[in-house]
Amino acid sequence: MSTELANDKIRNAVRETYAKIANSSEGSCSSSNICCPGGDAKATSKELGYSDADVDDVPDGANMGLGCGNPRAIASLRPGETVLDLGSGGGFDAFLAAKEIGDMGKVIGVDMTPDMVSKARENAVTAGRANVEFRLGEIENLPVADDAVDVIISNCVINLSPDKAQVFREAYRVLKPGGRLAVSDIVASADLPEQLKNDMALFTGCMAGASLITDVESMLEDAGFERIEVKPKAGSREFIRKWTPGTKIEDYVVSAYIEAVKPTP
Numbered sequence: 001m002s003t004e005l006a007n008d009k010i011r012n013a014v015r016e017t018y019a020k021i022a023n024s025s026e027g028s029c030s031s032s033n034i035c036c037p038g039g040d041a042k043a044t045s046k047e048l049g050y051s052d053a054d055v056d057d058v059p060d061g062a063n064m065g066l067g068c069g070n071p072r073a074i075a076s077l078r079p080g081e082t083v084l085d086l087g088s089g090g091g092f093d094a095f096l097a098a099k100e101i102g103d104m105g106k107v108i109g110v111d112m113t114p115d116m117v118s119k120a121r122e123n124a125v126t127a128g129r130a131n132v133e134f135r136l137g138e139i140e141n142l143p144v145a146d147d148a149v150d151v152i153i154s155n156c157v158i159n160l161s162p163d164k165a166q167v168f169r170e171a172y173r174v175l176k177p178g179g180r181l182a183v184s185d186i187v188a189s190a191d192l193p194e195q196l197k198n199d200m201a202l203f204t205g206c207m208a209g210a211s212l213i214t215d216v217e218s219m220l221e222d223a224g225f226e227r228i229e230v231k232p233k234a235g236s237r238e239f240i241r242k243w244t245p246g247t248k249i250e251d252y253v254v255s256a257y258i259e260a261v262k263p264t265p
Contacts, residue, residue, distance in 0.1 A: 007162040010203065011138070014160050015113050017204040021064060022090070022115035041065030045092075047239060049073055054096055059123040063092040068156040068206065068236065068255040069184030072096060076182075080104040081150040084174060086139045086167070086183075087111055087157025091120035091132065097153060098132045108149070109134040110142060140166040144174040154183045156255075159210045160203070168223040175262040181220075183258040186210045186240070187230060192252045205243060210253045225260035232256045 041063045042055040049070035055063055066089055077083060077100040085094045088109025098107045111117050111134065120134040137143040139154075140163050152171050161167050171181055188210040202208035211219070213230050220228045236255030243249075 010162040010200075010209075011112065013200055014204050018089070018113045019115040021066070022113065022119050057099065058092055058095045059126040061119060062090045062095055062123045062127075064090050066156065067092075067184065068186055068240075069233065069257060071153040071155050071182050071184045071257075072100070074182045074184075074257050074259055075151050075153050075180070077101055077151060082148065083107045084142075084144060084149040084152045085109045086142075086152060086154035086171070087160070088120055088134060089116050091123045091134065093153055093155055094120070094132050094134070095123070095127055095129060098129050101131070103131055105131060107132045108144060110137050110139060110144070112136070112138045140170060142170045142174055146173055147176045148174050150176055150179050152179070152181045152183070154185065156185055156206050158183060159186045159206055162209070164211055164216070165219045165222065168219050168225070172223045172225060172262055177262055177264040179262045181225065181258065181260040181262075185256060185258055186253050187216055187232065187256045187258075188212045188252055189232065189254050190252050192249075196247065196249060196252070202244065202247070202249060207240070207243065207249050207253055213256070216258065220258075220260045224262065226263045227259070227261040229259045230256050231259075 044065035045055050045063055048067055077097055079102040081101050083097045083101060088094050088111045091109055094107045094109040109120055114136060117134050117136045124132050135143045139161060152175060158164055158167050186206050196202055197208050199208055216230055217228055232254045233256060237250040240253060241250040
């Protein structure tokens with residue numbers, strides 16, 4: 001099987017998994033055990049670093065409890081900025097970012113799952129957020145113009161891509177000079193055993209596709225980024241263990257904050 005066909009197989013598996021979540025009656029990760037340290041979306045988000053105000057200030061259904069941190073904690077969003085959310089899902093982080101940047105700013109959410117995009121658009125209407133839009137697309141081929149955004153955020157999504165180097169190249173392309181990347185994601189602290197790496201359920205569950213920290217740093221540098229920082233959160237191994245108890249995946253992966261800046265000429 002060619003690399004591109006193999007990558008499409010992975011993307012289709014991820015798309016199918018998250019379409020089921022978008023269409024579930026619970027409307028959250030409580031309908032599965034992926035990327036979800038608990039059954040209650042609000043409780044899960046608080047465990048990941050969101051405040052009571054955060055989880056109460058979004059439309060019902062926007063917060064699905066999917067994530068591994070709070071990228072806005074490192075994004076330092078400012079009024080009037082344009083923000084891009086990679087893998088925006090139901091729009092949770094996008095809506096919170098929209099509040100921070102104000103009416104003069106703009107948030108663009110990109111997701112490759114049509115059901116998620118439809119759900120997010122419905123949530124935007126419910127929220128009355130005119131400064132948020134959601135676009136269907138792959139994060140390896142962003143439907144965004146060159147030098148168009150100030151900040152890119154993402155929450156536990158880039159690890160799902162079979163071509164992370166291309167994701168970082170695209171992120172670099174769409175950022176304005178001086179723009180910044182602020183991501184929460186799962187990274188590998190050690191090489192995963194083959195049986196874990198080849199488990200598609202663990203891949204769609206945000207774990208088996210994690211890249212080594214040194215590889216993430218190298219991909220960002222190769223894409224052109226500067227001021228690169230990958231900061232693992234040791235305490236995250238506990239909630240990762242809850243995702244798939246008994247697999248010992250927490251011995252190999254950890255949640256981390258990933259930051260980088262596109263240099264100015």
